[in-house]
Amino acid sequence: MRIYLAGPEVFLPDAGALAEAKRALCAxxxxxxxFPTDPVHCPAADAASEDWLAIYLRNEAHIRGAxxxxxxxxxxxxxxxxxxxxxxxxxxxxxxxxxxxxxxxAMPFEERSRAFLGPAARRRPDGAWEDxxxxxxxxxxxxDNLMIDxxxxxxxxxxxxxxxxxxxxxxxxxxxxxxxxxxxxAR
Amino acid sequence: MRIYLAGPEVFLPDAGALAEAKRALCAxxxxxxxFPTDPVHCPAADAASEDWLAIYLRNEAHIRGAxxxxxxxxxxxxxxxxxxxxxxxxxxxxxxxxxxxxxxxAMPFEERSRAFLGPAARRRPDGAWEDxxxxxxxxxxxxDNLMIDxxxxxxxxxxxxxxxxxxxxxxxxxxxxxxxxxxxxAR
Numbered sequence: 441m442r443i444y445l446a447g448p449e450v451f452l453p454d455a456g457a458l459a460e461a462k463r464a465l466c467a468x469x470x471x472x473x474x475f476p477t478d479p480v481h482c483p484a485a486d487a488a489s490e491d492w493l494a495i496y497l498r499n500e501a502h503i504r505g506a507x508x509x510x511x512x513x514x515x516x517x518x519x520x521x522x523x524x525x526x527x528x529x530x531x532x533x534x535x536x537x538x539x540x541x542x543x544x545x546a547m548p549f550e551e552r553s554r555a556f557l558g559p560a561a562r563r564r565p566d567g568a569w570e571d572x573x574x575x576x577x578x579x580x581x582x583x584d585n586l587m588i589d590x591x592x593x594x595x596x597x598x599x600x601x602x603x604x605x606x607x608x609x610x611x612x613x614x615x616x617x618x619x620x621x622x623x624x625x626a627r
Numbered sequence: 628m629r630i631y632l633a634g635p636e637v638f639l640p641d642a643g644a645l646a647e648a649k650r651a652l653c654a655x656x657x658x659x660x661x662f663p664t665d666p667v668h669c670p671a672a673d674a675a676s677e678d679w680l681a682i683y684l685r686n687e688a689h690i691r692g693a694x695x696x697x698x699x700x701x702x703x704x705x706x707x708x709x710x711x712x713x714x715x716x717x718x719x720x721x722x723x724x725x726x727x728x729x730x731x732x733a734m735p736f737e738e739r740s741r742a743f744l745g746p747a748a749r750r751r752p753d754g755a756w757e758d759x760x761x762x763x764x765x766x767x768x769x770x771d772n773l774m775i776d777x778x779x780x781x782x783x784x785x786x787x788x789x790x791x792x793x794x795x796x797x798x799x800x801x802x803x804x805x806x807x808x809x810x811x812x813a814r
Contacts, residue, residue, distance in 0.1 A: 451762035453751070492767040496777025517743060517758070518705020523713045524774035530717035531778075534690075556704060564640070571704070573797060575638035580679040587711035590683025591718075610760060 441471045441624065444503050446529065447512025448522035449610055450476050458611065465617050469624055474502050503531055508538040510619055513584060513599070514609055515545050519553040520584055533591040540597040540623040542615035543583060544604045550579045598622035628658045628811065631690050633716065634699025635709035636797055637663050645798065652804050656811055661689050690718055695725040697806055700771060700786070701796055702732050706740040707771055720778040727784040727810040729802035730770060731791045737766045785809035 443466060449458045459475035466473035476499050485497035503509065509532040516522035521543070532539050545552070550569070554561045560572040569577040582589040583599055592599045600622070602615040630653060636645045646662035653660035663686050672684035690696065696719040703709035708730070719726050732739070737756070741748045747759040756764040769776040770786055779786045787806045791799040 448762060451757075451764075453757075453761055453763070490767075492765075492769060492773045493777055493780060496773055496781060499774065500777075500781065516762075517740065518707070520705070520710035523707035523710070523772040526710045526713045527717035527720075527772070527774040527778060530714035531721040533714075534718040534721035553704065570638075570640075574640055575635060575703075575797070576640070577638075578679075580677075582679060585710040585714070586679045586683055587686065587714040590680055590687075591714060593680060594683060594687065610762070 441627070442474055442505070442507045443471050443620070443623070444474045444476075444506035444509045444528070444532070445512075446476070446509055446525045448514075448516050448525060449512060452610060461613060462616065465613060465620060469617075469620055471620070471624060474506055476502060478502065480505070499528065500531070503528055504535070506532075506537070508532075508623060509540070510616065510623060511539065511541045512616070513541040513543045513588065515543070515552060515584075519549065519556045521588065526585075526588060529588065529591060533595055537595075538597055538623055538626070539592055539595045540619040541583075541588065541592050541599040542619040543599075543601045544609040544612055544615055546601045546603040549582050549584050550577055553577045596626060598626075628814070629661055629692070629694045630658050630807070630810070631661045631663075631693035631696045631715070631719070632699075633663070633696055633712045635701075635703050635712060636699060639797060648800060649803065652800060652807060656804075656807055658807070658811060661693055663689060665689065667692070686715065687718070690715055691722070693719075693724070695719075695810060696727070697803065697810060698726065698728045699803065700728040700730045700775065702730070702739060702771075706736065706743045708775065713772075713775060716775065716778060720782055724782075725784055725810055725813070726779055726782045727806040728770075728775065728779050728786040729806040730786075730788045731796040731799055731802055733788045733790040736769050736771050737764055740764045783813060785813075 463473040482501040485494040488494040513521035600615045600619045604612040650660040669688040672681040675681040698716045700708035787802045789802040
C-alpha cells in the first residue's frame with residue numbers, strides 16, 4: 441500500500457530525517473511511504489512558472505497517486521492542525537480512499553481552543569463557550585474540528601492521539617506507527 | 628449553479644442571518660447558495676448515532692451535491708483559515724469542481740504568521756523565518772498555506788482579499804460577492 445505522509449514536518453530543518461524515519465516504519469509494516477518532497481512525475485508542475493504552484497501540483501499528484509493517507513494532525517500555530525495537512529486530508533477523503541490521523545497532543549479540541557483563547561473565551565447564557573467575536577466553540581469532545589474527526593470516522597480510519605513531551609512533539613513517531621498499524625489492519 | 632458556502636460563520640449566534648444574506652447575493656447573481664446547516668437528504672446522517680457525525684455527513688452530502696464552492700478563508704483562531712473550511716475546500720478540489728475563496732484580511736500569510744508568533748519568530752542563518760520549535764514560515768507572498776492558494780489557482784478560481792474593520796470581519800460580504808461574481812464569470 442502506497443501511503444501519502446501528510447504533515448507540517450516538511451517545515452522542519454531536518455525534514456529529510458523525519459521522512460526517512462517514517463518511510464522506514466512504513467517499510468517495516470509492508471507499506472510504502474510517500475513524503476511530500478519526494479520526486480514525482482508531474483508535467484504541470486514542471487511547466488509551472490511559480491515555485492509554490494509547482495510544489496502544490498506535485499503534492500496533488502502524490503495524493504492522487506497514493507492509495508491511502510496518514511495525516512500528522514498535531515496542533516500547529518493555533519488549536520487546530522496545519523492548514524495544508526487538513527486540505528490534503530479532505531482531498532483524499534473526497535477520492536474515497538483510506539485516511540488516518542494522529543496527533544502528539546491528547547487534550548480535546550474544546551479545551552485546547554479555550555486554552556488558546558485564554559480570557560477571551562466566555563460563556564453564553566446557555567452555557568456554551570464562544571470567543572471574543574461571538575463565534576461558538578465546538579463542544580463535541582472531539583480531537584479537532586468536526587470535519588476532521590468526521591472525515592476520518594466516515595472513512596473508517598483511526599485517529600490516534602498521544603501526549604508526548606513538548607520538545608519531541610514533531611519527532612516522536614509512536615502515534616504515527618499506531619495509526620499506520622491500524623490503517624493497514626483495517627484493509 | 629448550486630454553490631456550497633463554506634465558512635466559520637456557522638459558529639456565529641446569528642448564523643441564519645448570514646446564510647440568508649449570502650443566499651440573497653447568490654440569487655441576485657443567478658446562482659443558488661447552499662449553507663452547511665440547510666436540510667439535505669442523507670440517510671447515513673439520519674442513521675448516525677452521534678450528532679457531530681450526522682453534521683459531518685450532511686456537510687459532505689451538501690458538497691457532493693453542489694457544483695461549486697466558495698470558502699470564507701478569513702483567518703480563524705490563528706494565522707490560517709478555519710480548519711473545517713479548509714477541509715471542505717480540499718474536498719471540493721479533489722472532486723474537480725470550481726472553487727473560490729475570500730478573506731476579510733489582506734495581510735499576506737507570512738506577515739500574519741510572524742505577527743501571530745510575535746517574539747517567538749526568529750531568523751535562520753539563511754534569513755528565512757522559523758518558529759520557536761524550528762519550523763519554517765512559508766514565504767511565498769501568498770494569502771494562506773500554499774495548499775490553499777495552490778488549490779484555488781489550480782482550479783482557476785479567484786481568491787479575493789480585502790481589509791475590513793475588525794468588528795465586521797465575519798459579516799462584511801463585499802469580498803464574498805466579488806469572489807462569487809468572478810467564479811460565475813469564469814464559467
